[in-house]
Amino acid sequence: MTRLRLDISMSLDGFVAGPNQSEDDPLGEGGEQLHEWILPLAVWRQSHGEEGGEVNASSAVVDESQHNLGATVMGRKMFGGGTGPWAAKDPWNGWWGENPPFHMPVFVLTHHAREPLRMEGGTTFTFVTDGIESALEQARETAGGPDVSLSGGANIAQQYLKAGLIDDIQLHLVPVLLGGGARLFDNPAGPNPGLECTRVVEAPGVTHLRYRVVR
Amino acid sequence: MTRLRLDISMSLDGFVAGPNQSEDDPLGEGGEQLHEWILPLAVWRQSHGEEGGEVNASSAVVDESQHNLGATVMGRKMFGGGTGPWAAKDPWNGWWGENPPFHMPVFVLTHHAREPLRMEGGTTFTFVTDGIESALEQARETAGGPDVSLSGGANIAQQYLKAGLIDDIQLHLVPVLLGGGARLFDNPAGPNPGLECTRVVEAPGVTHLRYRVVR
Numbered sequence: 001m002t003r004l005r006l007d008i009s010m011s012l013d014g015f016v017a018g019p020n021q022s023e024d025d026p027l028g029e030g031g032e033q034l035h036e037w038i039l040p041l042a043v044w045r046q047s048h049g050e051e052g053g054e055v056n057a058s059s060a061v062v063d064e065s066q067h068n069l070g071a072t073v074m075g076r077k078m079f080g081g082g083t084g085p086w087a088a089k090d091p092w093n094g095w096w097g098e099n100p101p102f103h104m105p106v107f108v109l110t111h112h113a114r115e116p117l118r119m120e121g122g123t124t125f126t127f128v129t130d131g132i133e134s135a136l137e138q139a140r141e142t143a144g145g146p147d148v149s150l151s152g153g154a155n156i157a158q159q160y161l162k163a164g165l166i167d168d169i170q171l172h173l174v175p176v177l178l179g180g181g182a183r184l185f186d187n188p189a190g191p192n193p194g195l196e197c198t199r200v201v202e203a204p205g206v207t208h209l210r211y212r213v214v215r
Numbered sequence: 216m217t218r219l220r221l222d223i224s225m226s227l228d229g230f231v232a233g234p235n236q237s238e239d240d241p242l243g244e245g246g247e248q249l250h251e252w253i254l255p256l257a258v259w260r261q262s263h264g265e266e267g268g269e270v271n272a273s274s275a276v277v278d279e280s281q282h283n284l285g286a287t288v289m290g291r292k293m294f295g296g297g298t299g300p301w302a303a304k305d306p307w308n309g310w311w312g313e314n315p316p317f318h319m320p321v322f323v324l325t326h327h328a329r330e331p332l333r334m335e336g337g338t339t340f341t342f343v344t345d346g347i348e349s350a351l352e353q354a355r356e357t358a359g360g361p362d363v364s365l366s367g368g369a370n371i372a373q374q375y376l377k378a379g380l381i382d383d384i385q386l387h388l389v390p391v392l393l394g395g396g397a398r399l400f401d402n403p404a405g406p407n408p409g410l411e412c413t414r415v416v417e418a419p420g421v422t423h424l425r426y427r428v429v430r
Contacts, residue, residue, distance in 0.1 A: 012386075012400065012410065012426075013229065013400030014228065014229040014398075014400065171227075173424075175410035175411065175412050175426055176407075176410065177400055177407050177408065177410070179407060183229075185227065185228030185229065185392055192391075192392050192394060193392065195227065195390035195391065195392070196390065197390050197417070197422060199417075200415055200417040200422050202412070202414075202415040207412060207415050207424060209388075209422060211227075211390055
């Protein structure tokens with residue numbers, strides 16, 4: 001069975017984005033610190049079409065997180081482009097340029113219908129307006145066997161957690177305190193999943209913690 | 216210089232005690248799960264006067280956390296005994312019986328003055344009414360060289376964090392979601408410390424994360 005894998009960077013005080021998030025600043029104040037560990041890595045740069053970069057203990061973790069994936073689900077804020085209906089002219093096609101780093105079908109949860117968007121490099125954005133279960137179902141069907149990645153942001157991750165639909169959680173725990181913002185675990189008030197830590201990797205500027213949801 | 220070391224178990228969603236804490240239930244609902252990893256350990260049982268027990272990857276961490284310590288600071292709730300003035304008769308002497316597991320001077324932060332309390336096995340409780348800096352100063356003076364341990368609970372740990380007085384943080388991260396309770400990192404709104412992860416130990420039912428505060 002295809003597994004739904006949440007893979008997300010979190011501050012030591014539990015935030016996946018800093019305070020005062022906005023359309024122009026989806027990471028919030030200080031939120032860029034959550035991703036500093038990944039940016040220098042060769043494996044990351046390659047998936048973004050860049051050469052060079054470092055290899056360290058995080059490299060294998062990132063490499064693995066990109067394997068055996070057939071589709072990605074993300075929230076509308078992560079895709080970007082404002083809260084209103086999609087502009088007919090000059091439409092927003094995501095933060096990532098013409099060749100996004102996903103290279104697979106991506107299902108974007110939104111309240112506003114839009115035609116699918118085919119980008120270079122194998123990424124297609126499909127806009128899903130009928131809820132998280134539908135998005136997961138479509139992603140699973142499209143993936144056809146490999147796992148589905150849940151990319152965030154916090155709100156969508158919380159919704160999937162509350163619905164008990166996540167199978168694996170990989171937290172990239174970053175030793176900063178953001179003091180506010182979007183918490184990943186914010187009083188889930190849903191079924192409290194049993195969690196089993198299946199791997200810990202210590203790396204420069206981050207600790208990778210992998211958990212399996214036990215049902 | 217004597218260092219102030221915070222050593223505390225925390226749930227994956229950031230709580231050091233569960234919801235609905237009370238005088239009779241200081242760990243809150245589900246909070247006992249935070250400590251299940253330590254109870255079977257031989258090193259823990261020995262410090263509580265019991266024999267037998269397990270040895271696993273946590274043993275060395277617990278053993279180390281008890282070394283090079285000259286004094287302990289704790290909050291009034293952790294000591295227990297109600298919020299009112301100390302009863303003249305039948306006084307509350309802590310949760311731990313006649314021979315508490317500290318075996319060193321313990322400074323209890325409280326609003327209610329009380330004579331020091333000398334227990335068996337080297338533990339003395341001194342009640343400090345003039346604030347966290349005074350408690351730390353007294354503990355440092357008494358320790359005389361070894362470090363000072365900050366035992367919690369959450370409220371006292373937050374106060375020392377906000378005041379920028381903690382030098383080392385060891386989190387015992389437990390893979391449970393408590394969904395509510397007392398957060399260790401709850402919008403500190405103080406000086407945001409730089410943190411450097413100095414060690415990670417994976418062990419049964421817990422991940423030990425050690426951080427140094429960088430000033």
